[in-house]
Amino acid sequence: MKMPASIRSFALCVIVAVPLAAFAREQSLLEYGEQCAREIGAIPPFNCNDGTDIPITVNGKPPARGEAPKLCDKPSLLHPTVEVPGQCVPFSRILNLSRGDTQISAYCRRDKLRDDKDPVYDEVVVVAHHAGNGKTCWFDSRSPVGADGIDASRVPPPNERTPPQGHPSAVEFWTTPAKIAAAKPTCISCHDAGPFIFSPYIGQVWDKVPTDPWGKYTSIGPAFSSFHPATISTPGNTCIGCHRIGSDQSCAAYIGLSTGRLPAPGNSRLANGYPLSHWMPTDNNMSRDQWNAANVRSVDALLSCCTDKIHRNPNCTFTSIPGSANGR
Template sequence: MTRIASLVALYLVAAFTALAPRPGAARDPGVLEYGAQCAKEIGAIPAFNCNDGTDIPITVDGKPPAPGTAPKQCDRPSLLSPLSPTEGQCTPYSKILNLTRGNIQISAYCRRNVLRDRTDPHYDEVIVVLHHADNGKTCWFDSQPPPDSGGWNATRVPPPNEATPPRGRPSAVEFWATPAKIAANKPTCIECHDAGPFIFSPYIGQVWDKVPTDPWGKYSNLGAAFASYHLKTMSTPGNTCIGCHRIGSEQSCTVFLRLSAGRKAAPGNDALANRYPLSHWMPTDNTMSEAQWNAANVKSVDDLLACCNDKNHPNPNCTFTPMPPGGTVR
C-alpha cells in the first residue's frame, strides 16, 4: 500500500470512528425516524388544525377577562411550568384536541403565550401525547420554537412521520423538536407525567371530556432519549389518594402532590385559586367542606410526602412499584 493510500485509509477509519456511537451511548433519532417508530408501534398522528380544538377557559374570580387582555394570574393557570411564572399561564384561547381513534389515544395541546384573537391561526407551542391503551407505549412531540415572534401557523400541523409536506406548509422536521431536545427540557415530559400519559389539573379539568384517559393502564416510553426513565408509583396502607389513579414518584413528589392538596401555590394562581376548593384538586367531583376534606385526606397526603422524602431509605409503610411496562407491537 502506498503512503498516500495508507493515509487515506487511516483518515477513513478515524472518520468512521468519530461518527460511530460510543459504547452504551443512547442514539437519538431525528424527527422522521422517531415519528415513524411511533406510528408503527402505536399509531399514526394525522395532520390537524389547531383552530378545530376546544378553547380552554380562562377566568379571574369566576369571570372571563376583559376582551383584549391576558391576565398574569387566574383561577386555573395552565401549570405547564408549575413553579415558574412562565409566559402564557393565563393567556386565553389555547386549545385542546382529542384525536383518539380506538385504542390509539392522541391528545394535542395548542398553546398561546401571546394574546391573539380566538380564531387567529398562530400558536406559540403545540404538544402531542401519543399513547396506546393496549400496549401502553407512549411518544412525546413538542414543536420547535416558532421561526419568529408571530408563532406557528397551525392550520395544518404536520404528522411527525411525514417526509414531504404539501406545498407552502411546514415540514415535520421544521415543526417538531427532536426527541433529544424534548428530553433536555427540565423537568421532562416524563418526569411530570410520572403516573401515566395524561395529567389532570384544574386548568385541563375544564375540558377533561376532550382528553383521553388511561389511569391504570400499561405505560412505557419509546425512544432512546427517554430510555433512562424507570418510573415507579407510590402507595401507603389505606391511602385515599390512590383510589382513582396512580401516584408517581417524580414530579408528583416534587410538585403536584403539594399543589393538589393546598400545600403549595403556583405563580399563576390568583386569590381564588389559592382558596378551597380550587386549591384542592382531588377528588375531581369534590363536594366536601374543607374540614371534611382534611379529615378524609390529610393523613394520606402526609404519608405520601413522607415516602417522597425517604425514597432512598424507604420506611415499611412506603411501597414503590415499577410502572407496568408496554407490551408488544400492535
C-alpha cells in the same frame, strides 16, 4: 503470517466501535415519528383552530375582550413550579385525535393574546399513547428563531417527509426527541404516573382528553431509555383510589398543588382559597373540615415517602409501572 498483537487489538477496537457508534447515534425526528406511528398509531395532520377553547376566568368571570390576566382561577400548569408567560392567556385549545386504542391528545398553547381564530400559536404539544401496549410518544413544536409564534393551521404528522406545498415539514415544525428528553423537567418527569395529567385548567375540558389511569405505560425511543417511572403508595391511602401517584414531579409539585400545600404560579386569590386550592379528589364537594379528616393523613404519608430517597420506610411501597421497560 501471524498478525502482531497490537494490530489485532486495533482491529478488534474498530470492529467493536462501529456498532457502538451506530447504536449511540441520535434518533432523528422522522425516525422517532415513524416508530411512534408503527407502534402506537399515526398522528393525523390537524388544525389547532379545530380544537376546544380552554376557559380562562378571574373570580368566576371571563376576562374582558382584549385582556390577558396575569393571574386567574385555573391557570395552566404546563410549568407547574414557575411563573411563565401564557398561564392565563385566553384561547389555548385542546384536541382529542384518538381512535380505538390509539390515544392522541394535542395541546395548542397561546403565550400571547391573539384573536380567537388566529392561526398562530406559541407552542403545540402532542402526547400519543396506546391503551393496549402502553407505549407513549412525546412531541413538542420548535420555537422558530425570530418568529412571532407558529402557524398551526396545518400541524404536520411527525413522520411526514413531504408536506403539501406551502406548509412546514415535520422536521421544520417539531423538535427532536433528544431535545425533549433533555428538557428539565422533562415530559416524563411531570407525567410520572401516566400519559395524561388532570389539573383544574385542563379539567375544564376533560371530556376532550383521553384517559388511561391504570394502564400499561412506557415511553419508547432511545432518547427516553433512561426513564423508569415508578409510583408510590402507603397502606389504606385515600389518594390512590382513582389513579396512580408518581414519584417524580408528583412529589415535587402535584401532590402539594392539588392539596392546598402549594400555590400554583398564576393562581388568583380565588384559586388559592378552598375549595379551588384542593382539587383532589376531582369531585370535591366536601367542607374544609371534611376534606382534612378524609385526606390529610394520606397526603402526609405520601409526602413522607417522597423524602424517603433510599426506600427505608416500611410503610412506603415503590412500584414500577407495568410496561415501563423502555422499548427502542
